[in-house]
Amino acid sequence: MAEVVAPSKIVVSSSKSSSRVLKVTAEEPSTDSKDSTSIKVICLGDSAVGKSKLIERFLEDQYKPQRQSTFALTLYKYETKVKGQKVLVDFWDTAGQERFNSMHSSYYHQAHACVLVFDTTRKVTYKNLGHWYEELRQHRPDIPCILVGNKIDVDYQVTKRSFKFARANHLPFFFVSASDGTNVVKVFRESIKAALLYKDSSTDFLDEVMRELEAMDDLSSVQPVLTKEESAINEHSEPSSSIDT
Template sequence: MAYRAEDDYDYLFKVVLIGDSGVGKSNLLSRFTKNEFSTDSKSTIGVEFATRTIQVEGKVIKAQIWDTAGQERYRAITSAYYRGAVGALLVYDVTRSITFENIDRWLKELRSHTDSATVIMLVGNKADLRHLRAVDIEDAQAFAEKENSFFMETSALEAINVETAFTEILTQIFRVVSKKALEAAGGQHDMSALRGQAVTVNIDDVSALKKTGCCGS
């Protein structure tokens, strides 16, 4: 499907990748935005981001995906990193239980720096390493349900569910934004006022969407 020019879009959504170092955040980013995977990728230093434009329900969505180092020494960048984010992928490595145990801390940090309505997806990466699994899918699903977030397992290496995970979170953000725009316009189908802007969504609408269920592995 042909898309319009890179600078011609209906909505711009900032989504952040967070989680421990080495869980595969950078490869998830490169797989989604460039369909590339690097076996010798080095730890991210500071912050980097990439963009990709997709279509969601007839609208052109430009996703600005931010990736940051998971190491503690880069914590000072958090406020600027999270500012304006309307979605977050909370990433752990299914072969390293400590990265899943640390998810709770990352989630607390995310919520302390963002609007309460930020759409969150828990992502268990490296799902291709089935023989090394250390985190049960049931435990991750239970955590996601408890925290009212979406959940999916991915493999950046084998390109499993990467496209689906990003598309799903962008779709959920768009649906919430569309609903709020329609309400603000008194039910009129005119969302031009929000075109090309990073937006804030309402937590009640996000919760209503999450109750309908979403994604498995």
């Protein structure tokens, strides 16, 4: 189970660039990079289904940052621990791009898991799931995807209905509410665990390359441990700093 560390600070930075970063840092002191791993979780679905509010509810209860429709991307950075390992999570939010019915390929690049959201109060958002799921699989055919029906607080009777999309595509499905918090934490904890499992077991060529690069970075940060004999040899073999004239 993921050990979620309570956020201690949120830093919001924005500029004329097309992206915004919200950073949630943990109270615990940071550890070396070799003791941590990074994952990317993306959110998909129609505009106004509550993707941003779900992430914000998970990160900071009742947190409501100001939004600008000109932003093309909102990136939420989050730290947690899973089985004692520090995990750095990037939650990517569409921030309005979905209104164009398509996402740029860079949005999907190196994603490790997806949270696919529809609005239980608007049938059209459910009907459009097929479009988003097809686009996801074009770019990331194998990453785990969790289906989420949001806004159940409007009418809890909707939880008695059967939604065939999840079953037809073999997806885990959760009813959630960004308003009252129902199942929000569970969904994102599951997405983190699924992303970690995918990253560790992926056979995708680019994923394998990224794992090799991360391993090389870890090795480069490790200093070799010399025996006393090797240290003595190195000391005698080092050139003198003085210059004879």
